[in-house]
Amino acid sequence: MRIERPGYLDFLIRSKDRQIIKAVSGIRRSGKSTLFEIYRDWLCGNGVAAEQIISIDFEDIDNAHLTDYRKLYDHIKLRLLPDRMNYIFLDEIQHVEQLFFVKQKSQ
Numbered sequence: 001m002r003i004e005r006p007g008y009l010d011f012l013i014r015s016k017d018r019q020i021i022k023a024v025s026g027i028r029r030s031g032k033s034t035l036f037e038i039y040r041d042w043l044c045g046n047g048v049a050a051e052q053i054i055s056i057d058f059e060d061i062d063n064a065h066l067t068d069y070r071k072l073y074d075h076i077k078l079r080l081l082p083d084r085m086n087y088i089f090l091d092e093i094q095h096v097e098q099l100f101f102v103k104q105k106s107q
Contacts, residue, residue: 005035012039017085033057036089043087054079054088058095067095 008024012035015022024032040053054076056063066072080086090096 008035033091052086056090058092067097069096069098
């Protein structure tokens with residue numbers, strides 16, 4: 001049984017094209033991953049191409065190699081579509097090791 005979260009979904013829909021990070025947090029098993037799924041379905045049904053969506057679940061064994069932040073960065077960067085809005089879903093992001101933003105040196 002899937003529990004709809006209209007309040008949370010409405011917030012995501014209203015914020016859809018704002019270039020800000022939206023974080024969904026909550027206790028375990030509270031429906032965060034389901035909310036991601038509902039929102040991805042909504043995006044696909046409302047004009048967003050599947051190629052614009054990058055979705056990574058870090059508890060999926062197929063994504064174990066992406067828990068290295070450099071590999072994750074490269075993985076996402078290769079899939080970004082220039083000149084289009086990209087939607088990135090990172091589920092269970094706490095599994096990424098040494099996750100921080102590295103400032104590149106100016107030359």
